[in-house]
Amino acid sequence: xxxxxxxxxxxxxxxxxxxxxxxxxxxxxxxxxxxxxxxxxxxxxxxxxxxxxxxxxxxxxxxxxxxxxxxxxxxxxxxxxxxxxxxxxxxxxxxxxxxxxxxxxxxxxxxxxxxxxxxxxxxxxxxxxxxxxxxxxxxxxxxxxxxxxxxxxxxxxxxxxxxxxxxxxxxxxxxxxxxxxxxxxxxxxxxxxxxxxxxxxxxxxxxxxxxxxxxxxxxxxxxxxxxxxxxxxxxxxxxxxxxxxxxxxxxxxxxxxxxxxxxxxxxxxxxxxxxxxxxxxxxxxxxxxxxxxxxxxxxxxxxxxxxxxxxxxxxxxxxxx
Numbered sequence: 068x069x070x071x072x073x074x075x076x077x078x079x080x081x082x083x084x085x086x087x088x089x090x091x092x093x094x095x096x097x098x099x100x101x102x103x104x105x106x107x108x109x110x111x112x113x114x115x116x117x118x119x120x121x122x123x124x125x126x127x128x129x130x131x132x133x134x135x136x137x138x139x140x141x142x143x144x145x146x147x148x149x150x151x152x153x154x155x156x157x158x159x160x161x162x163x164x165x166x167x168x169x170x171x172x173x174x175x176x177x178x179x180x181x182x183x184x185x186x187x188x189x190x191x192x193x194x195x196x197x198x199x200x201x202x203x204x205x206x207x208x209x210x211x212x213x214x215x216x217x218x219x220x221x222x223x224x225x226x227x228x229x230x231x232x233x234x235x236x237x238x239x240x241x242x243x244x245x246x247x248x249x250x251x252x253x254x255x256x257x258x259x260x261x262x263x264x265x266x267x268x269x270x271x272x273x274x275x276x277x278x279x280x281x282x283x284x285x286x287x288x289x290x291x292x293x294x295x296x297x298x299x300x301x302x303x304x305x306x307x308x309x310x311x312x313x314x315x316x317x318x319x320x321x322x323x324x325x326x327x328x329x330x331x332x333x334x335x336x337x338x339x340x341x342x343x344x345x346x347x348x349x350x351x352x353x354x355x356x357x358x359x360x361x362x363x364x365x366x367x368x369x370x371x372x373x374x375x376x377x378x379x380x381x382x383x384x385x386x387x388x
Contacts (some may be wrong), residue, residue, distance in 0.1 A: 079310065089313075095168065111183070115140060116144040122164065168206070223363060245264040246267070260288060263287065298317050
C-alpha cells in the first residue's frame with residue numbers, strides 16, 4: 068500500500084537570491100517570481116553604499132551583474148552617477164533593490180507569510196549596517212509582531228554576533244557556513260539556525276553534524292540545491308529548509324511528495340551522484356572549507372575573538388567581558 072503521511076514535514080523552500088535561475092539575481096523581479104512560485108522565504112545579500120543605503124546585492128563590486136563598476140561601499144546610491152541608475156546585464160534588465168524596498172514587498176498583506184534570510188556579507192561594518200537595518204524595520208506599524216519574527220540574520224563571522232544581539236535582538240540569527248568546524252567552533256551557541264553548504268554534509272562528519280543539529284533543536288537549512296536527486300537526498304537527511312535557485316522546481320517536487328511520497332522517492336532513488344560526483348568527496352569539500360576559513364579571516368578579521376566587536380579594518384576595538 069502506498070504510504071500517505073500528511074503529517075510528514077517536508078523541507079521549506081527558500082528562493083536563493085529570489086528565483087535567480089529565471090530572473091536577474093537579487094532583484095524585485097526575482098523576489099516577486101519566487102513569491103509567486105509559493106516559497107516560504109527569500110534569501111538575499113546586503114551591502115551598504117557610501118551614502119548609507121542598504122542594497123540587496125551579492126558581490127562587493129558591481130561589475131559582474133550590472134552595467135556599473137566599482138566597490139559598493141565606495142559608491143553613492145543617490146545622484147546622477149548613483150547606483151540607483153544601475154541596471155542588470157541579464158534580461159529583463161532590473162534596478163538594484165534596496166533593503167527598504169524589499170521590506171515593503173514583504174509587508175504587503177498578501178506577503179506577510181514570507182520570511183527573509185539576510186546574508187550579512189563580512190565586508191560590512193556591523194556597527195553601521197545593523198542600525199540602518201533597525202531604522203528600516205522599525206519604521207513599519209506593528210513591526211515587532213508582523214515583521215521582526217520573519218527576518219533571519221545570516222551571519223558568517225563571529226564578530227557580527229554581539230552587535231546583532233545588541234542592535235537587532237528581535238531577529239533570529241543563523242550561521243551561514245561552508246565549514247562544519249567553523250560553525251561548531253565559533254557560532255553554534257548564539258544562533259537559532261544553521262545554513263550549511265550541503266555538500267559538506269554528505270560525509271560521516273556531516274551525518275554527525277546533522278544529528279547534533281537535530282538534538283539541539285536548531286533548524287538546518289542547506290544551500291544551494293538545484294537538482295531533483297539532490298532535493299530528494301535533502302529530504303532523506305531531514306533538513307528543515309532548502310535554499311535553491313529554482314524554487315519552482317523544488318516546490319513542484321515537494322507537491323509530488325505530498326501527494327505520493329513513496330512513488331516520488333522511488334522515481335529519484337539513485338544515490339550514485341554521491342559517489343560519482345567528485346565534489347562530494349572529502350578532498351574537495353575539505354579544500355572548500357579551508358578556502359572559506361581563509362576568506363573569512365581576510366575579509367572579516369580574526370575568527371578567535373567571538374566576543375569582540377571588530378572595526379572595519381578587522382582590528383578589535385572593544386571586547387565584551
